[in-house]
Amino acid sequence: MTNHPSAPGEGGRPDAGLSAIMSERRRLTNLAYRLLGSLTEAEDVVQETYARWCALSPGQREAVDSPGAWLTTVAGRICLDLLGSARVRRERYVGEWIPEPLPDRTEWIGGRSGPDMGDPADRVTLDESVTMAFLVVLEAMTPAERVAFVLHDVFRYPFGDIAEIVGRSPAACRQLASSARRRLRASPPGERPADRRSGLVRAFRRAWEARDIDALVELLAPDVTATGDGGGLVTAALRPVEGAEQVARFFTERPPAEVTLVERTVNGHPGLIAQRDGVTVSVMAFEMSDDRIHHIWAVLNPEKLRAWTTG
Structure with missing residues (x-):
């Protein structure tokens, strides 16, 4: 596993404590929501990612150079698998499928927040990469395009790291992201103030x-x-x-x-x-x-x- 320069847990070792690992939760949730268009599924992905970390032996954890990069790779692979199966599920979906909408943090009413999860509205950063128009365009991409584009263009991961998640060469991942950008450019013009x-x-x-x-x-x-x-x-x-x-x-x-x-x-x-x-x-x-x-x-x-x- 390669080190990722922007991973929040960078420099920390697995034995630095559970808090250092759990600090990755928000970033992982942001990533998974953009990849899946569902906060419910994103939270499931994060839980599964942590379950896989906890299943590692102490020696296996010690061998991980960057826990943050490890968690991102695992979450990305889980999302990639889910995106593939989602296409099949959505063929059986009644009517049109639209990504799950998110309220502003000050307007969040309901709660799926557990005792260790904090304010659920804090878990997804609302920016231009999470608008409904943006998410709908992402839905038109292939799973590999979506993963490569979101990881590189939104989260600034290098193609070498993305290649480990997608299972393709860095050059192929670069082409996937380029194809995704063309889809975005073909979408309607930008929003008004x-x-x-x-x-x-x-x-x-x-x-x-x-x-x-x-x-x-x-x-x-x-x-x-x-x-x-x-x-x-x-x-x-x-x-x-x-x-x-x-x-x-x-x-x-x-x-x-x-x-x-x-x-x-x-x-x-x-x-x-x-x-x-x-x-x-x-x-x-x-x-x-x-x-x-x-x-x-x-x-x-x-x-x-x-x-x-x-x-």
């Missing part, structure tokens, strides 16, 4: 509440797409709705009469949540450019909304 995004989301909420189809059409790009994810557990459109007129009609025909729409931060960007009797039943993320909404993602699957609900 935060205040402009907030204004668009607020205008969308008001037009939806008023059932004003003309106002909605004005806010939507001509090629806008709205995608819902109910997972077969709640009612949601099984296929994306496309086109400004069609999307506007879709929303006006489903007025939020029984729910309260609240503006919230979703994966670091302005979004909306729908609440019924104080319980979040839908989280909506938006992609915008040129003062128009280009994509709407609505997550209704209750299994993906645990961070947004009490309990």
